Amino acid sequence: MNEKTYPFAPCAPVGKPVDLSHHFNAAVRSRTPNPLKSLYKYFQVPGMSNIAGGMPHASTFPFDHFSAQIAPPDRLINSEFHGIAPHTVRSFFSRTAKPKTDHIKVPKSDADHATDAKIDIETALQYGRGTGLPVLVDFLREFTFEHMLQGELAYDEKQADIILTCGNTDAIAKVIGAIGTRGDTMLVEEFCYTPAVQAVAPYGIKSQAVKMDQFGMVTEGKGGLRDVLENWDPKRGRRPHFMYTVPVGHNPTGATLKDDRRREIYDLCEKFDIIIIEDSPYWHLQFSDASHNLPSKNDAKYPFLAALEKSFLTIDKSGRVIRLDTFSKTIAPGCRLGWITTQKKIVDGVLIAATESSTQQPSGFVQAMVSELLCRSWGMDGWVQWLENLHGVYEERMRLMATTLSAGREVLTITSNASEDFEKVDKTAVYEFKIPDGGMFVWVHVLITEHPAYKEYLARGNTKSEMMEKLWDWVALTQKSLPSPGSIFAGDQDGVSRACEHFRLCFAAIEITEVEDATARWVKGVHRFWLLEAEEIERIGADASTVRKSKRLVGAGGGWGGFHGGKGRLDVQFDHLHI
Amino acid sequence: MNEKTYPFAPCAPVGKPVDLSHHFNAAVRSRTPNPLKSLYKYFQVPGMSNIAGGMPHASTFPFDHFSAQIAPPDRLINSEFHGIAPHTVRSFFSRTAKPKTDHIKVPKSDADHATDAKIDIETALQYGRGTGLPVLVDFLREFTFEHMLQGELAYDEKQADIILTCGNTDAIAKVIGAIGTRGDTMLVEEFCYTPAVQAVAPYGIKSQAVKMDQFGMVTEGKGGLRDVLENWDPKRGRRPHFMYTVPVGHNPTGATLKDDRRREIYDLCEKFDIIIIEDSPYWHLQFSDASHNLPSKNDAKYPFLAALEKSFLTIDKSGRVIRLDTFSKTIAPGCRLGWITTQKKIVDGVLIAATESSTQQPSGFVQAMVSELLCRSWGMDGWVQWLENLHGVYEERMRLMATTLSAGREVLTITSNASEDFEKVDKTAVYEFKIPDGGMFVWVHVLITEHPAYKEYLARGNTKSEMMEKLWDWVALTQKSLPSPGSIFAGDQDGVSRACEHFRLCFAAIEITEVEDATARWVKGVHRFWLLEAEEIERIGADASTVRKSKRLVGAGGGWGGFHGGKGRLDVQFDHLHI
CATH class of the missing domain: 3.40.640.10 (Type I PLP-dependent aspartate aminotransferase-like (Major domain))
Incomplete structure (x- = not known):
């Protein structure tokens, strides 16, 4: 390695951290010592009557014990x-x-x-x-x-x-x-x-x-x-x-x-x-x-x-x-x-x-x-x-979610062509993800640019980010499954375009019995979204109930049957969101 | 009143506060709206599976009830x-x-x-x-x-x-x-x-x-x-x-x-x-x-x-x-x-x-x-x-302290003059205070510039502020009664000289049975300080035990007999002071 050493990087003596005071801002550097420190010298003197501190008396606390x-x-x-x-x-x-x-x-x-x-x-x-x-x-x-x-x-x-x-x-x-x-x-x-x-x-x-x-x-x-x-x-x-x-x-x-x-x-x-x-x-x-x-x-x-x-x-x-x-x-x-x-x-x-x-x-x-x-x-x-x-509890939840997501990575689409009397079957990956090494989330990368209607949707004057928002709306409206949009996790402004291709799914907050189901509904929603045309995508949210559901969908892989959208419920009122 | 109206003072319509946003700083003005707000629209939808929020599940909280x-x-x-x-x-x-x-x-x-x-x-x-x-x-x-x-x-x-x-x-x-x-x-x-x-x-x-x-x-x-x-x-x-x-x-x-x-x-x-x-x-x-x-x-x-x-x-x-x-x-x-x-x-x-x-x-x-x-x-x-x-509890404490302070405002000093065979009796006010209209404190103004040794003490190169510090040390060392020095309450630097003539006595924190005694000891300490000479004052703290106690002191007024320095005690360890 041919690296020059920067003069301001201090060299640490063994066992003793270096002085990093140059990192702290003007507010820290201009703090004056606490003027009360001088009083402390008498605090521990036996028999000292402390009429200095502005404190209420403990007998007036209305709590006797917790x-x-x-x-x-x-x-x-x-x-x-x-x-x-x-x-x-x-x-x-x-x-x-x-x-x-x-x-x-x-x-x-x-x-x-x-x-x-x-x-x-x-x-x-x-x-x-x-x-x-x-x-x-x-x-x-x-x-x-x-x-x-x-x-x-x-x-x-x-x-x-x-x-x-x-x-x-x-x-x-x-x-x-x-x-x-x-x-x-x-x-x-x-x-x-x-x-x-x-x-x-x-x-x-x-x-x-x-x-x-x-x-x-x-x-x-x-x-x-x-x-x-x-x-x-x-x-x-x-x-x-x-x-x-x-x-x-x-x-x-x-x-x-x-x-x-x-x-x-x-x-x-x-x-x-x-x-x-x-x-x-x-x-x-x-x-x-x-x-x-x-x-x-x-x-x-x-x-x-x-x-x-x-x-x-x-x-x-x-x-x-x-x-x-x-x-x-x-x-x-x-x-x-x-x-x-x-x-x-x-x-x-x-x-x-x-x-x-x-x-x-x-x-x-x-x-x-x-x-x-x-x-x-x-x-x-x-x-x-x-x-x-606790680690075991959350790992179980994570595995339930990851297994469901694994099973649903690909969608099969069958296109009938009556005049030529054959059916074309496509197997398309719709998202990818990695089993998380820790934490409470699965970070799913939706392959949105592979969506059959992606080019058409953009050609009509829309953006990739808008298409991902439509997907988020679509799954929430039709499947009642609500992950976090990836765009809110962009580290800086330049990263929004990459971040917006993701969703973050949290396996921690909902009931454990709901993890597979909520995940499966999310997967189902993505699959169905894959079958929508550009114009249908544009209409999502405007009038969700009118969105056409005529395309044939074939489940890819098994293990998450039994969709019952609407059966899962909010056990806690999430009126405040912590991300 | 001949006052011009400043153009920036907004006029309030009845019942509605005015817009004061111009008072807030750059940080407030540059805050962006919370990007999560957009998620809230789905939170209250019945049956929505919320896999958005990064929250642990309540079943993992180890507290069942308080x-x-x-x-x-x-x-x-x-x-x-x-x-x-x-x-x-x-x-x-x-x-x-x-x-x-x-x-x-x-x-x-x-x-x-x-x-x-x-x-x-x-x-x-x-x-x-x-x-x-x-x-x-x-x-x-x-x-x-x-x-x-x-x-x-x-x-x-x-x-x-x-x-x-x-x-x-x-x-x-x-x-x-x-x-x-x-x-x-x-x-x-x-x-x-x-x-x-x-x-x-x-x-x-x-x-x-x-x-x-x-x-x-x-x-x-x-x-x-x-x-x-x-x-x-x-x-x-x-x-x-x-x-x-x-x-x-x-x-x-x-x-x-x-x-x-x-x-x-x-x-x-x-x-x-x-x-x-x-x-x-x-x-x-x-x-x-x-x-x-x-x-x-x-x-x-x-x-x-x-x-x-x-x-x-x-x-x-x-x-x-x-x-x-x-x-x-x-x-x-x-x-x-x-x-x-x-x-x-x-x-x-x-x-x-x-x-x-x-x-x-x-x-x-x-x-x-x-x-x-x-x-x-x-x-x-x-x-x-x-x-x-609660108000009654503290008012009682306040009155105990105020009564004791009232009784001790003046010191009587008796100066013997053997050659002329007479005793000169002086009655001198040593501090003044007002019964507080509220709160937890009595603010006592020590008439330090009237102290018999004041001029001599300053002439020896000391300051008023140092003399007040000596008084504070003196009372703590000899009477074990510790108020807050007034200097720490100066609103700005110009005010230190006036503030330092005061002590703040808190009647709230100590035992009610100690209020009169701690106050009386403080008064006794001030009285004795009044009899010290400049050179003795300078020595306070340096070697407190050697301070001469030969002057005769006559209590002014009654009602706070029974000094027993050292009997009062700290019921709470005041290792942190709140003023």
Whole structure:
């Protein structure tokens, strides 16, 4: 490799992350030290009457204690996932009428534990630390460093820290809000979790997509990370100095970075001095071989975790990775609770101030309840068992959807020609997809340019994007199956044309009993759409009921008979969409 | 009045707020419409299989139900506050061993209520609306418009709306983050809640203090609001176009705006087209006569609320007021839950987007529990009773502190003169204060420039500010009583010299049994400080134990005997200070 080293890429001493303060924006650099710090020196003096803090008295909190009925960690499946054929795996709820339960209680005052281990109303409902309830922070520190990273943080663990957040959207706002400056460009995947792009765009931060393959961002070739960085046109502003990426169970594609690629990306980020914002809500949902073949490294305490693809933090010798984790996909989205792991200087110097001047701390209600669940009831063993079983629940759903999609990839069309007395049979692929390596989605590429009426439809003055919108409307109207249009996942404006050829199908949110059916109806809708003529396509939505259904359709492959459009139902009112 | 009308101050049609979009910054103006909105059209179609949203399935939430033991609304005092002498008022906890309790439960699935009235795990722990759980939003809408504002919103109620926040610090970040632009100047009180100033300063937003009197901001005279605005020097940048104010139970001064002043301030804001950010965490804690003299308007459903000073919203004919309310001082700070009330266009066009791109929604744990408490258990009657009784609890504390402070305003010093055989007795006021009209604080002005050693101390090269710091150290070290130094409440840099002559004493956070004692120790410390010489003052902190205690001190006035420094204790570990 004939690469010059850029002068601004700092060299890391072993075990110590480098100073990355030059990445942070004017707002961070102009923050003044908290003037209250000077008061702290007297806080721990025994007998000190604190009439300084503006806090209400805990006796006026109307909550005496919280309690909850919870799942034991083995509820979702009471056996090992490994070795069980996916189709036989059922969530606990679908197998028994009465799920196993445990109970937790958050008392008014936790006299049994030292200050930093307390989980009680008096502590959780009072103003608290910006970093979070100490007992929960300690649990997450152990989980992150010892089990998620398997003790392989690339720099001295004492130089790293975690801070709680109100979920990853909050984390993204805080992190990019501290790094980004008007005129900056953020690196993202070609198809990406666009809410992150939309959240920062109003602040003048553009996005630059990096080409993807089935594993995630590519480093080499046209549009790959190296190309984007080496050939950056300074007229477009400062070369990107930070990247936002979802490296595992990627949303929307399901791609999961493997070791080699992860290292190639990191090395380029090192060379070009780029901060990596690693958003990993689906880390525990890896469906690749790795999560089924137990590793040779048999000394791991939790083989399930040890087998998963690792975080960028394990190769982050410079401390340029800011990792975002969330409870949204492991406990519940409504927690609005997650955590950031990065070098301690960034936590102390940037993230605590960002937290104290906005959210202050996640709600004490969720901090206390989740602490009680994890730190007292489940413990680390229970938490890891829960993650493993949850993984099984979603893998089953994924396989149900993927099997149905596989069976329906091709459509058979039979064209009668009465005058010549023969039937012409065509077998045409209508879409392609890859079984996702992780996450909650299947990313389906519709071969729309192969549609028999594609040229005619465009010749009539329409666009490919409009044709895909018509397909989306058509399936929703006639089959009542509603995926996400791919166009909303374009990493930048240039990518819309490619993104719009896709749909993202989520197997997580609907009832498990509905997964095959909803998928099959979607497939049926696509097949029928393939038989429509340009003029019929134009009329979709305008008056859907009049669309002619006279073409003969032959099901391609079996296994998804029993369409019963309208029988499936919305169990939750999705009046708010989270993508 | 010979005032010209500024062309940019829009004229409000009756009942309809004006368009204030010109106040919002580039980030707000460049937000693009949510691309997902197009999906919503199919969400409510019966039988639609939603495979679009990226949401986990509710059966994987490990919480089956929450429950809590709560206070009934009459716990704090089981009788009317009015007519009871303050000193006889005791919180429930101090009067009986076993407080009265009720119970609430948040079920997994609330089948008994329509979608918008549901309080359950499935709804609260899923992704939800940016505005908040509908049932809680409805309750707060009724509370705000009908009872807080007594139906007197100055424009059509249909043009107003509320949105939940993660508390007022979050609200301040969202609101000022949408209004402020680098180079702007924000109007604040001369002494103010400085975290609001510190939160926005890094974004290049300066503050301009407006002079205060005992009621709050003054409009006339040098340094008053009119002077600041009419004589604004354009070299300092754009004239302020927004104001941050705590108009009731002001932090730190306790001042509460009365009708006339409120209207004068509003009229000036109208004339100069200024947005008013009305932060009112202490609205229910008003200790002025108003809250004890029931109003003549006897038709009010809740006389306690009807008697309180009103919000700016009641005179806000243009819709330029953005009011911030919080549960921090009525339920608990750890809720991280509050709400914003303003014109609907600002909620819909600004605040929902600011929420969806940061916190998304307050935690479902607190939304569900507070909803169950307010909407199901207490109801509006219970909630208002709770507020009234809470008011009684804090008023008692305030009066205990104020009485102790009153008694100790003066120090008697006796100077012996052996050669002339007489004793000279001086009676000197050492501080002054006003009984607060509301809130949680007493703002004490120490007459430091009257200190016998003041001139000598300054002549030795020290500053007034340093002398006040020494006083603060002295009282903490010798009396173990720790108020907030006034300097941290200076609204702008020019105000530090005046602010530093004050201390803010909080009567809310410590045990009620400690209020008199902690205050008396503070008074004793000040008195003893008055007897120190300049050189002794310089040595404070350097070696506190060596400070000479040979001067004779005579207590001024009685009633706070029984000093027992060291007996009071910290019941909560204040390792994080909220001011």
